[in-house]
Amino acid sequence: MAYLKQITLNWDKVNDKDQYPFNIPALSRLDTLDLNQNVVFIVGENGTGKSTLLEAIAYQCGFDIGGGSRNNDLGLTDKSVLLSSIMTLSWMSKVTKGFFLRAETFFNFAQYLDEMAKEHPAQYEAYGGKSLNEQSHGEGFIALFTHRFGGKSLYILDEPEAALSPLRQFALLKIIHDLEQDNQAQFIIATHSPILMAYPGALIYQCDEDGFHKTNYEETEHYRLTKAFLDNPERFFRELFKVED
């Protein structure tokens, strides 16, 4: 179920367009972004503004931008939320449940959960019964996905593949499938993973300095580069390791 249908950026409200986050090329060219699909991927080079956009959406949804759900307050702030001050969310049907997962601050989130559990050990129950920090990074992720996710929710995930082996990425695809198939969940995911972005029927945006463009899986640079590399690694190495004279 696509709960969040579209976002709009109201550029009239910006005084200084030379300031972060308003000066990021892809974002400065963005007026509306259609998100009307159960699974939406945002792909693109490092530094193009994917995390800034997701943080602003998550903040505007009321999720803690350090990662987590509405009830978690990790006390982290970021200038990226300035973008949310000019952002309007258009809902098909508003949800307040959901989760914002940042690969970068997953550790902070796990630590926060440990702190809460010192007083209320039952805190772990929603996450599979034990500390997320006392498992491997990947196991902690999957425990979170398996136990904590469910119901009418919006999930905003920033590079969830960071800790996951290819096999665990398949596990995540299955979890996404189970959650979105009965139209309960919407996912907005920034990823570099050619495995995750292959999810059937997903809406994919490629983000670059010209803005956000709808694209097909096979047309993403991530797919093309990975495929070309795996098909013929020697060719890449000849080029990469070429001795300049």
Ligand SMILES: Nc1ncnc2c1ncn2[C@@H]1O[C@H](COP(=O)(O)OP(=O)(O)O)[C@@H](O)[C@H]1O
């Ligand atoms: N707090 C900040 N202050 C100033 N510039 C920032 C800040 N955070 C990120 N940036 C810049 O904004 C750009 C986009 O960052 P980000 O949204 O993290 O990119 P991505 O997630 O696509 O890799 C980068 O060029 C980065 O240097």
Ligand SMILES: [Mg+2]
């Ligand atoms: Mg990022």
